[in-house]
Amino acid sequence: MKRILFLTTVLLFSTNLFAQKTLTLEEAISIALQRNSNLIKGTNSLIINEAEIKSAFGALLPDLGLRGSWDWRRTSDDGGQKQIDFFGNEIITPATESDTRSYGVSAGGSITLFNGLANYAKIAQKDKNLESAKLNLEKLKQDIVYNTATFYYAVLGNKELVKVREDNVTFNQKLLETITERNKVGAIPVADVYTQQVQYGNAQLLLIQAENDYESSINSLLNYLALDILDEYNLVDPLSQNSNFGSENAVTGDLETLVGIALNNRVDYASQKLDLEAADKGITIAKSGLFPSLSGNYSFSTSGIKPDNLFDRRIYNVGLSLNIPIFSNWNTETGIQYANVAKLNEVEDLAVLERTIKIEVKISHLDLTASKKRLDVSSTNVTAAKENRRVNKERYSLGSGTILDVLQSNKDYATALTENIKAKFEYKQNRDKLLNALGKLEYKKY
Numbered sequence: 001m002k003r004i005l006f007l008t009t010v011l012l013f014s015t016n017l018f019a020q021k022t023l024t025l026e027e028a029i030s031i032a033l034q035r036n037s038n039l040i041k042g043t044n045s046l047i048i049n050e051a052e053i054k055s056a057f058g059a060l061l062p063d064l065g066l067r068g069s070w071d072w073r074r075t076s077d078d079g080g081q082k083q084i085d086f087f088g089n090e091i092i093t094p095a096t097e098s099d100t101r102s103y104g105v106s107a108g109g110s111i112t113l114f115n116g117l118a119n120y121a122k123i124a125q126k127d128k129n130l131e132s133a134k135l136n137l138e139k140l141k142q143d144i145v146y147n148t149a150t151f152y153y154a155v156l157g158n159k160e161l162v163k164v165r166e167d168n169v170t171f172n173q174k175l176l177e178t179i180t181e182r183n184k185v186g187a188i189p190v191a192d193v194y195t196q197q198v199q200y201g202n203a204q205l206l207l208i209q210a211e212n213d214y215e216s217s218i219n220s221l222l223n224y225l226a227l228d229i230l231d232e233y234n235l236v237d238p239l240s241q242n243s244n245f246g247s248e249n250a251v252t253g254d255l256e257t258l259v260g261i262a263l264n265n266r267v268d269y270a271s272q273k274l275d276l277e278a279a280d281k282g283i284t285i286a287k288s289g290l291f292p293s294l295s296g297n298y299s300f301s302t303s304g305i306k307p308d309n310l311f312d313r314r315i316y317n318v319g320l321s322l323n324i325p326i327f328s329n330w331n332t333e334t335g336i337q338y339a340n341v342a343k344l345n346e347v348e349d350l351a352v353l354e355r356t357i358k359i360e361v362k363i364s365h366l367d368l369t370a371s372k373k374r375l376d377v378s379s380t381n382v383t384a385a386k387e388n389r390r391v392n393k394e395r396y397s398l399g400s401g402t403i404l405d406v407l408q409s410n411k412d413y414a415t416a417l418t419e420n421i422k423a424k425f426e427y428k429q430n431r432d433k434l435l436n437a438l439g440k441l442e443y444k445k446y
Contacts, residue, residue, distance in 0.1 A: 116288025
């Protein structure tokens with residue numbers, strides 16, 4: 001029976017082990033770039049932008065249409081009506097019935113020869129819209145890389161916090177056992193037992209909260225990656241393999257230099273410039289209504305009463321049409337005002353984006369600098385807090401310390417570990433945040 005129970009336990013453990021899927025940061029970013037809904041929609045919208053460019057080029061070409069017609073008509077007359085002929089004789093019209101059929105074929109079209117250069121401005125405008133859309137997709141990809149890494153680090157951080165809480169529960173459990181045994185032999189008062197029982201219960205509550213935070217964070221990651229939240233994933237910590245973690249520099253230079261780098265690299269800033277240029281082309285398109293327009297037309301047609309003689313009578317036509325605007329009920333002027341306002345709004349949007357970039361760079365740089373200092377301090381605190389807990393525990397064991405000293409030193413050690421974990425992942429997150437603000441966050445390798 002024991003052998004069967006042992007084999008069952010091993011089987012269940014193995015099944016759970018193999019059910020878990022390993023997920024690295026690179027794999028998570030790759031999945032996000034493939035499944036992000038906004039990115040998919042944006043990529044699909046490029047098809048429309050490309051079609052608009054093709055349509056704009058098509059406006060330069062002549063159009064052509066083909067038309068065919070067939071007509072049948074029957075005239076029925078019952079007769080019997082009295083009429084007077086040329087000689088004054090009265091006659092009665094007989095009943096008659098006649099059928100007529102006609103066939104026709106025509107082909108023709110028109111071409112715009114001049115419309116105030118609106119057609120050329122429209123081509124340039126649509127081309128800039130396409131390039132702007134592509135750059136916006138690049139910025140979206142960089143944001144996806146940053147957001148995925150943020151979710152990923154949150155899971156890893158919460159996972160390490162669970163380990164800290166588990167170790168804290170283990171420490172308090174062993175300490176409670178020690179205190180209980182010493183109380184039994186009368187070495188310490190029962191108050192210490194009760195005090196430690198409270199601390200042990202609090203440690204268990206903190207562990208439950210940490211486990212809940214971990215599950216919530218991994219659900220958020222899987223949801224962002226559009227993966228099934230019911231699947232089990234084992235995340236690989238990319239920071240554990242970096243022995244020089246925290247010593248690398250993301251960027252160098254003063255704030256003014258960093259802002260210059262950002263304005264040169266940020267694809268959304270370049271996209272906004274293209275939007276401004278496209279708005280300027282919109283003014284050219286609107287002003288074309290002030291100029292005369294010249295168009296040409298051409299056609300060929302033929303008709304007949306039978307298909308056999310359809311092409312016996314042919315008509316060719318070529319013509320020019322000149323349209324000179326004199327008064328358009330102020331519609332042209334209104335269109336020009338709309339275009340000017342659209343350009344002014346794009347100028348304002350560009351200025352706002354430039355200020356936003358400067359703020360993002362400054363804040364990201366300050367956050368990275370502060371997180372680097374926090375990481376160094378927290379690492380030192382972990383070492384000191386661990387040693388302080390060891391000393392206070394030994395003093396308590398020797399009877400020269402109090403239970404409060406042990407509990408406080410253990411609390412300080414757990415706090416130091418927690419702060420160190422947060423500082424480690426916060427540093428990496430702020431580094432990616434600064435790289436994203438500078439437009440240097442890589443996405444093509446994924």
